[in-house]
Amino acid sequence: xxxxxxxxxxxxxxxxxxxxxxxxxxxxxxxxxxxxxxxxxxxxxxxxxxxxxxxxxxxxxxxxxxxxxxxxxxxxxxxxxxxxxxxxxxx
Numbered sequence: 001x002x003x004x005x006x007x008x009x010x011x012x013x014x015x016x017x018x019x020x021x022x023x024x025x026x027x028x029x030x031x032x033x034x035x036x037x038x039x040x041x042x043x044x045x046x047x048x049x050x051x052x053x054x055x056x057x058x059x060x061x062x063x064x065x066x067x068x069x070x071x072x073x074x075x076x077x078x079x080x081x082x083x084x085x086x087x088x089x090x091x
Contacts, residue, residue, distance in 0.1 A: 004043055015039060 007015075015035040022031020077083050 003045055007039070007042065011042065 015038060018035045018038070019028065019031045022028055022034070077086055
């Protein structure tokens with residue numbers, strides 16, 4: 001599913017840099033096409049399978065209990081907020 005929302009400023013700067021570099025080498029149309037391709041790829045939502053693979057582990061109630069036992073496939077907590085929610089292993 002495509003979602004066209006307001007892109008971050010850094011992404012807009014990156015797209016303008018791609019077009020600027022293309023203009024410097026005389027390939028404005030090619031660079032604009034490449035920038036449009038980057039914008040299209042950034043607008044695609046992740047597949048539901050990605051949410052299953054990298055989302056939080058499920059419970060027996062939601063049918064995703066299999067993921068609780070195969071945690072080696074999942075990305076561990078990375079943000080400070082997720083790290084605070086982890087159980088204390090010293091208890």
